[in-house]
Amino acid sequence: MTTGAKAEPRSDEDRRARILDATWQLIAERGFHAVRIADIAKVCGTSTGTVHYYFPGKNDVLAEALKYCVDRAFARQSSQLRAVHNAHERLLKLIDMQLPRVGQVRDEWAIWLQYWAEATIRPEFRPAHNEYYARWQETVRRIVQRGQRQGVFRAAADPHIVALRLTALTDGAAIQVLTGVPGMTIGTMRELLVDFVHQELVADVS
Amino acid sequence: MTTGAKAEPRSDEDRRARILDATWQLIAERGFHAVRIADIAKVCGTSTGTVHYYFPGKNDVLAEALKYCVDRAFARQSSQLRAVHNAHERLLKLIDMQLPRVGQVRDEWAIWLQYWAEATIRPEFRPAHNEYYARWQETVRRIVQRGQRQGVFRAAADPHIVALRLTALTDGAAIQVLTGVPGMTIGTMRELLVDFVHQELVADVS
């Protein structure tokens, strides 16, 4: 409903992908547990039977939709980041791409919040979640290491620790934006993260 | 099921409180949307009719249960913090009390995750959420100001900013603990937060 690409899929076997695409957007809009198979079918212009034809049960559609969304987002980020060679700029670019503005990125953050709530309660969601989360942390860590090689980041910083902190800080700030905490806007969030990067990785003294 | 006080309520009109107590624990265990009126009644040793006698609808029970939990946790924290007079120690005590160990505190964190997921989707949850979140941030901010008055914290730090950062960092770290991100344990979380406090508020240079 928001900004997801809804262009006609070329042939038949990405019907599956169409279903997943509709599903993750519905999750982002209405929440994990408010999504009905009938809603998915309606958005896809198909029947509930078809959804069950491709996925054994509702849980499977939902779980795969989460993965699908996170995967696409990661791929998109990666490809855009590759174009930026300076590590400092690349990190700032990453931060910028992750700001939960309205639209696509905000919906993706909504997915993460749903994912967290679900993974807390249902341990079977954790392995997949942790894989994706680790991949994200690793992206950050690599940029830090790259920056140290390039000499734009302090050599003394521990990339692992910095990644842990920066991801935590990003998540926490995103929560405040998404839940509408007064005083936490997109701008505040960017400032907060940029400052953090500067203090941890750029500033001269320790 | 975990550690909530389940002692016999003295008379009749805290039957309401008993229901809320059972409800928030069920939310923490099973998730917001998996809680059934019948479950609440069963835990309370009463009937579904009684639950509806005290609360007009399911939504009311759930929403009030969230508030109830957050309120109790806040009161408990406040009373324990009051005993610590040195601001630095008080902040460390706060951090310690908020580590999501198993049991009560972990359940309370689970409630926050559910709250966030819900507030993201349903704007009507935001006002209450933001009120509680603001109260928490204010607690942190006041401790920082207190520390500056006492001279144990750097005067240059902006209490508002520090509170924003520390709460975000805490939330982010808690998510990683609750979702079981490898490498993020209670110990790591404490270390991360204590380091942050030291760097932002205690270390000499800026």
Place this chain on the structure above:
DNA sequence: GGGCTAACTGACGCATCAGTCAAACCTTTG
């Protein structure tokens, strides 16, 4: 054309729950 299969449909069966209600129960007051 005639068999075969894969893709798709949508009505139906069945389970699950929120909320209702009339009756039962208990407590208080006159």
Place this chain on the structure above:
DNA sequence: CAAAGGTTTGACTGATGCGTCAGTTAGCCC
């Protein structure tokens, strides 16, 4: 004691939605 009013019960209802399945259509090979 009796009436009144507050509280509790649990069977019931109506709605909702998942998953199934018998049936349909479309493509494909012989």
